[in-house]
Amino acid sequence: MKKGDMNRRMTLLLLRDAQRPARQFQLSRPVVILVPAIAVLSISTLIVSLQVRSSQIISRLETTLAAQSLQLEVTVSDKEKAISLLQNEVMKLSSQAVDMKERIQRVNELEEQLEEFIQKYDPDSSAKNAGKNEPISWDISGSKGGQWIAVHDQQVLTKGRELKDDFEEIQDLLDAMEKSVPKTLERAEDARKNWEEQKQAKLLQARKLELAREGKPSLWPTSERRLTSSFGYRRDPFNGRSAYHAGIDIAGRIGDPVYAAGAGTVTVADQMSERGKYIIIQHPNGLQTWYMHLNGMNVSPGDQVDKGDLIGQLGSTGRSTGPHLHFQVVKQNIPVDPLLYVQ
Ligand SMILES: [Zn+2]
Structure with missing residues (x-):
């Protein structure tokens, strides 16, 4: 642009509505250029300053809000933690x-x-x-x-x-x-x-x-089990006449053991001409066992014996034809068949 152009005047025509006349202004060119430029600049400056200010305010607000929000979060979190702890305690209890x-x-x-x-x-x-x-x-x-x-x-x-x-x-x-x-x-x-x-x-x-x-006589009274004479009526071995045999005769050798057929008390341990050495044992319920023609005796009257105790030795004393045991069971003073008791 030439210097002459700058000094040239410019005409501004202000046109208003139809009823009013148009107005005309004569302005120098620099003024025409500068005035709007300055206006634009001032407005821009104002806008920028407003922007800066508002951004500052926003930033401050943001900071405050963030702080408050953080505080709020901390408070809420604390409270939740406390409640949770309390709940746990309550549940535990x-x-x-x-x-x-x-x-x-x-x-x-x-x-x-x-x-x-x-x-x-x-x-x-x-x-x-x-x-x-x-x-x-x-x-x-x-x-x-x-x-x-x-x-x-x-x-x-x-x-x-x-x-x-x-x-x-x-x-x-x-x-x-x-x-x-x-x-x-x-x-x-x-x-x-x-x-x-x-x-x-x-x-x-x-x-x-x-x-x-145990008191009931049931044990076979000696080691040998062979009978030489049974209970009841028989021919007498000495005179051949019929006679009543009140017990059984069991074969054996002199000195064979003789056992108590049941537990009880020895009432007799004595010697008589016919019975020889003999023992009587008293058992419960009015039962007695008699053992005759013994060679020896191990018990005395008054002795308590258990079933199976050794009471004497088999022999042939008294009215006997040879070694044997005369075994007799007496119930209420009446001789009974010993085989009903001993097996
Ligand atoms: Zn006999």
Whole structure:
């Protein structure tokens, strides 16, 4: 652009609506160029400064908000953590309460078993204690298992109250058990003693029966089992006349052992012309066993003998034709066939 152009004047024509005349301004060229440029510059500057300012404000706001949000997050997170801890504690305690109840229930069951034991062995004791020792129980079947469900604050509070109730209930149960268990144990001890006495009585009875069985003569009285003469009527070996034989004659050699056919008391251990050396043993139920023609005797009157005890030696003393044992069983003073007793 030439210097002359710069000094040239420029005409600005202001056109308004149709009713008003148009106006005309004469302006130098530099003014025409500079004024809008300055205006544009100032507006730009203003816009930039506004932008800077607003961005500063936004930035400050952002910082504040971020800080507040962080604080909020921390607070919420703390609270959640606290609630979670509390929930865990409550759940733990709650499970402990259930566990305690179960244990008390087991003790109760033991007490009930004890009660059954008492009723079995000492029914009288149960009758006089009826209603005194009501076993304590409750239903815990619904308390176990299930999935874990997150709980809210209100639920934690409710759970906490339930827990308090649970522990109070446990306390009551323990108090009741403290009173009832020693009583039950005392009665169980009585029942045990009673049962022990009954058992002893039964044992005594059984022993008596056993003794009676042992007392019944049933053992073959010597080692040889061959008979030379049976029980009843026979021809007398000395005079050939018919005679009554009150026992059996068992063959043997002199000195063979002679055993007690059953337990009992020796009433006679003596010698007579016909019987020779002989022993009589008294058994229970009015039974006696007689052993005659012995060579030797190992017992004396008054001796207690057991079944199978060695009482003497086989011989041929008295009215005898040779070594043998005359064995006789007497029931209520009447001789009976020994073969009905000894096998
Ligand atoms: Zn005989």
